[in-house]
Amino acid sequence: MVDILHRVGIDAPPRDVYNALATLDGLAAWWTNDTTGETGIGSVIHFQFGDRGFFDMKVLELDPGKRVVWEVVKGPGDWIGTRVIWDLRPYEKGTTILFKHQGWREPVEFMHHCSTKWATFLMSLKAMLETGRGSTFPNDVRISIDAD
C-alpha cells in the first residue's frame, strides 16, 4: 500500500478550512463546481468533473475544525477503497493541512498524476480561502498536455 502525501499552510482559521471540506458550497469553491450529494457521516458526496470522470466519496469521519475522512466508493478502479484524510492543525492565525490519499495498491502511473493534481487542488483550496478565488474545475490548473 502506498500513499500520496501533501502539506499546505493556509492563512485562514481551522473552522473555515473545515467548512471548505465539509459543505457542498465549500467543496464546490475549490475542487469541482459540480459537487452534489449529502455531507453527513455515512453519506456520499458526488464530485463530477464533466466528461473526465467522477469520484463518489463516503464520509467516514467529521471532527469539526480538526479532521475529515472520506472513502472512495465509486470512481476510477485505482481509487476504489482508498481513503482521503484531511488533518487540520492550528498554526498562528491559520491552519496547517496534512493531507493523505491512503491505500493505493500499487504506485501506478495514474498515482503519479493524481499526486500532482492533488497538489494543484490544495493550492486552489488555499487560494480560495486566502483570496476568495480558487482554481475550480472546469477552470483547474492543467498539469498535462491534454485537458487535465
Added chain:
Amino acid sequence: MVDILHRVGIDAPPRDVYNALATLDGLAAWWTNDTTGETGIGSVIHFQFGDRGFFDMKVLELDPGKRVVWEVVKGPGDWIGTRVIWDLRPYEKGTTILFKHQGWREPVEFMHHCSTKWATFLMSLKAMLETGRGSTFPNDVRISIDAD
C-alpha cells in the same frame, strides 16, 4: 521506504526538458537561481535556497532525452541517501515526465511538505519551458504561511 511521485506533461520536446535538468542554466531557470557545481556523471550540483537551506545532488545517471538520476549527498537529514529520478517519455510533440523522489525512510511531516513543494517546482519547470518564465527561488510559489 516511501516515495514522492508526480507526473506532468510539458509542451516541449524531451531534448529541451532534458537540458533543463542536465545543465546549470536550465536548472537555475525553474528550481533555484543559485545553482552551482558540475553536472557530469559523478559530479555534485549545489542547489542553494538562500538561508532556507540547500541540497547537494550527486549525478548518478544521464541518458540524454530520457533519464536523469541524482542522489542527495548533503542537505536535510531526511533527504540524505534518497534519490531523485526523472524519466522522460515523448508524448505527441511534447514530453511526459515521471518524477520520483525515492527512498524516504519514514513518511515524516517534512515529506508531506516536500511532496507539495516538488509539485509546484514541476509546474515551474513546465511554465519555464512553455512560456519562458518559471517560478524559480526566490520567487517560488509559497505553499505555507511562512516563507516557504
